[in-house]
Amino acid sequence: MQAWKFYFITFGCKVNQYETQSLREAWQARGGVECDDPAQADVVCVNSCAITARGERDARNAVFRLRRAAPAARLILTGCAARLFEDFRRHGHEDCVQPDLVLPQGDKRLLLAGPWTEEAQAPAGEAQAPSYPPFAISGFRRARPVLKVQDGCQHRCTYCIVPLTRGRCLSRPPEDVIAEARRLLLAGHAEIMISGINLRQYGRDNADFGDFWSLLRRLDAALAPEFAGRGRFRISSLEPSQLDDEGVETLMACRMLCPQLHISLQHASQPVLRRMGRGHYTAEMLQRAVERLHAHWPVMGLGADIIAGFPGEREEDVACLLDFVRETPFSYAHVFPYSRRPGTAADRFDGHLPQQV
Structure with missing residues (x-):
């Protein structure tokens, strides 16, 4: 598999930091290489927070900023603010930048299979009872995981x-x-x-x-x-x-x-x-x-x-x-x-x- 580059930006709580690390390890196992410059990335992922209005606004602004920085990259919005993005767009902002994929927090686990459309799809069939999301990590970028x-x-x-x-x-x-x-x-x-x-x-x-x-x-x-x-x-x-x-x-x-x-x-x-x-x-x-x-x-x-x-x-x-x-x-x-x-x-x-x- 040809190497591809990805870029993460994470907002909010320690749980979000943990889930970003889990996605990072999953994508690296699929041939992804993390980069520090979104302009060089093939995939850009915003892991968002909605606990405060400011947190939601920061994530939304990051979507707009990163689309300008990486116009050709696949732009993904996930996390707690993802389900609120459509409400923002409907309330007088119909011309706002759209991510290529919006995955609410409950569907974030789908990204463990990779960032591409054919992989990040909910399974067909009857709805299943919620289960603990299968995030797991082996390391951490900071001293205290x-x-x-x-x-x-x-x-x-x-x-x-x-x-x-x-x-x-x-x-x-x-x-x-x-x-x-x-x-x-x-x-x-x-x-x-x-x-x-x-x-x-x-x-x-x-x-x-x-x-x-x-x-x-x-x-x-x-x-x-x-x-x-x-x-x-x-x-x-x-x-x-x-x-x-x-x-x-x-x-x-x-x-x-x-x-x-x-x-x-x-x-x-x-x-x-x-x-x-x-x-x-x-x-x-x-x-x-x-x-x-x-x-x-x-x-x-x-x-x-x-x-x-x-x-x-x-x-x-x-x-x-x-x-x-x-x-x-x-x-x-x-x-x-x-x-x-x-x-x-x-x-x-x-x-x-x-x-x-």
């Missing part, structure tokens, strides 16, 4: 478009997780990021898999005898509700775990959390867990995602959040302004705040 263990989310936070773009929760079989972690450790990676769209929902689609904490215990038991002390795991994101007795005890028992937590907190005010559809936890759950972990991890990293300006947020809600941040030993925070996403429940809420607020 991502290990994807879960996809999708069924919680439907009122601000979040992810359930519309990635669909229902799908969990990766534990034996596949362990095998890939071993591959990455043997390849020389010293730290692996365990990631998913919503780790709290791991195993909900298959009771035989257990929950996320049982997965972490199995992973540690299988690999710690060989790799403890020369390799470790980092968890991408947890919710405060996961930091119950089982969660804290699992964190303290694992021998290969990095002493760091990133928490999908979003807010500390309970009225705001309830409007977000996240009333199943409180900020105090995080504080109690950190107090318990301090004896085991006297020095640890602690980060959080926080959304500012959610519809209906009051000054007293902001004061509650600021007090919580001052009282909690955060190492850092990822703070985002609320982004209005069409199709979400919050899009229809009253009390949207001016952007300057």
Whole structure:
């Protein structure tokens, strides 16, 4: 097979980075050679994100920019923003640049067979039940590889478009997780990021898999005898509700775990959390867990995602959040302004705040 060149641009979360790596390895196995200049590529692929309006806009602008840079290349748009591209075109932008192939997130797996039209087609026949997408990797371009263990989310936070773009929760079989972690450790990676769209929902689609904490215990038991002390795991994101007795005890028992937590907190005010559809936890759950972990991890990293300006947020809600941040030993925070996403429940809420607020 004659060599052909491809170029990737990836937006969004660590799961997207992981899936790009999986496609990269699959295309290289089919004779593809990655290049750093889209103008030299035969295939250009945009792996997009739609979690915020800015993320969607960045991916859409990349499509236009890359068509100009590589007019003869096969241009593919996939990922979470792909299903929104047609809506953008219909709303007064009929003359916008069209990719040669648009594959929504649910069909991204088809690209594992290659980037060409005859290969990237959904199988004919009756629709089949969703299954965990068969992405897998053997290496990573960065020092800390991502290990994807879960996809999708069924919680439907009122601000979040992810359930519309990635669909229902799908969990990766534990034996596949362990095998890939071993591959990455043997390849020389010293730290692996365990990631998913919503780790709290791991195993909900298959009771035989257990929950996320049982997965972490199995992973540690299988690999710690060989790799403890020369390799470790980092968890991408947890919710405060996961930091119950089982969660804290699992964190303290694992021998290969990095002493760091990133928490999908979003807010500390309970009225705001309830409007977000996240009333199943409180900020105090995080504080109690950190107090318990301090004896085991006297020095640890602690980060959080926080959304500012959610519809209906009051000054007293902001004061509650600021007090919580001052009282909690955060190492850092990822703070985002609320982004209005069409199709979400919050899009229809009253009390949207001016952007300057």
